Amino acid sequence: MISIQEAQKIINQNIPQRKHQNLPLKEAFGYMTSEDIYSKYNIPNFTQSSMDGYALRFEDKDLKLKIVGEIPAGSTERANLEHGTAYRIFTGAPLPDGADTVVMQEKVKIEGDDLLIIEDNDLEKDANVRPIGSDAKKDTVAISSESYLSAAAIGYLAGIGCTEVQVYSPLSVSLILTGTELVKPGENLDFGQVFESNSYQLESVLRQSGINHIETFWVKDDSLQVERTLNSALTKTDIVILVGGVSVGDYDYVIDAAKMCGVEQKFHKIRQKPGKPFYFGTKEEKLIFGLPGNPSSALTCFYLYIAPLLSKIIKRPSITTETKAITTTRYQKKIGLTHFLKATYFDGKVTPLHAQESYRLQSFAEANCLMILKENSEGCEKDEIVDIIVLK
Known part of the structure; x- marks a missing residue:
């Protein structure tokens, strides 16, 4: 059995x-x-108006300017601005050569048909003008490697003329649920059976972690079935998560099945509660995890080990964060295992919840954090500072 830090x-x-x-x-x-x-172009690739108004030379702002033309957005003809003149211009249109400033249409007065009087005492040179390359400069990095492509990033790349991008391939995950006692929610629950819930919670946190390629398999407690399903999953997906069957009971076949499939065991069992039987192995570049079948244990192990791993691999913020909090109550435990207690965190204080048993999910449904009591401690006192893992 190893420590959490070693795992x-x-x-x-x-x-x-x-x-x-x-x-x-x-x-x-x-x-x-x-x-x-990299941007292949200067964007914009011409000096551009950012307002509906009038283009002028800033040095002429105190003159009555003759309006000599109009430049709409999309105009491809070059215009030239002479001293003492102005052009009617619209947002996105190219400035005429010689112009360096745009005055807003709300801050002018028109005298007669074509004389412009500026009534903007705060007007500055280069006002309302977008310089060439102000959004992207040719041959410079527009978006760095390991950047998340949000809707805004996609729009920005389209705006600089990009049509294709190189990205990290999406991770694929297989969930293998083991247990003859399991039945699907909605079916009749007979004596000795329990509703299967692990696929629901684990698929949810996988998607929250940025994983969309998920295959879920369900096998009974049969060594050959477990081995065949694991072997198949290893050929299809990058990560395999087995749920249940990782302890040492007569019907726990996951460890032996992994060996038969050529998985190299890295560790099995951690000094923690819940989730002590947690398993990790590899086969070439494939990662294999074995979670305890108790739903609370399975979810705790996911938050502790798999969620941070996925964050590192796919370069996205983790769905958990670590911080410190002040306890609102005393809690006792035995030395030897690190305890992860379902708890609530509010205004800098943490309160452990009832029902900490590994099979109980009701308190987990109320929790927004895991409160950590280290393996060499006997618990905590009221108003003690402890580490917690906040669940997003």
Whole structure:
């Protein structure tokens, strides 16, 4: 049995190299860039008006200016601005050569048909003008490697003329649920049976972590079925999470099945509660996790080990954060295991909840954090500072 710190170190030492692929820009939302993206153009590639108004030479602002023409957005003809004149101009249109300032249409007066009088005492040179390359400069990095492609990032890349991007390939995950006693929610619950809930909670936190390629399998407590399903999953997905069957009971077949499938065990069992039987192994670049079947234990282990790992691999913020809090009550435990208590965190204070048993999810449904009591401690006193893991 190893410590939590040793387990985390071993997992981090086995993070595989990410694969990458090229995607059309319209299909790249939600992915992470795997290289710097350079702009091929200056954007804008001409001096551009940012307002509806009038283009002028700033030195002429105190003169009555003759309006000599109009430049709409999309105009491809070059215009030249002479001294003492102005052009009617619209947002996004190119400035005429010689102009350096745009005055807003609300801050002028028109005298007669074509004389412009400026009534803006705060007007400054270069006002309401977008310089060439102000949004992106040619041959410079527009978006760095390992950037998340949000809707705004996709729009920005389209705006600089990008049509394709290189991204990290999405991770795929297989969930293998083991247990003859399990039945699907909605079916009749007979004596000796329990509703299966792990797929629901684990698929949810996987999606929250940025994983959309999820395959879920359900097998009975049969060694051959477990082995065949694991072997199949290893050929299809990057990460395999087995749920249940990782302890030492007569019907716990996961450890033996992993060996038969060529998985190299990195560790099995951690000094923690809940989740002591947690398993981790690798096969080439594939990662294999074994979670206890009790729902609270399974979810705790996911938050502790798999969620931070996924954050590192796919370069996205983790769904958990660590901080410190002040306890509102005394809590006792025995020395030897680190305890992760379902708790609530509010205004800098943490309160452990009732029903800490590993099979009970009701308190987990109320929790917004895990309160950590270290293995060499006998618990905590009221008003003691402890570490917590905040669940987002």
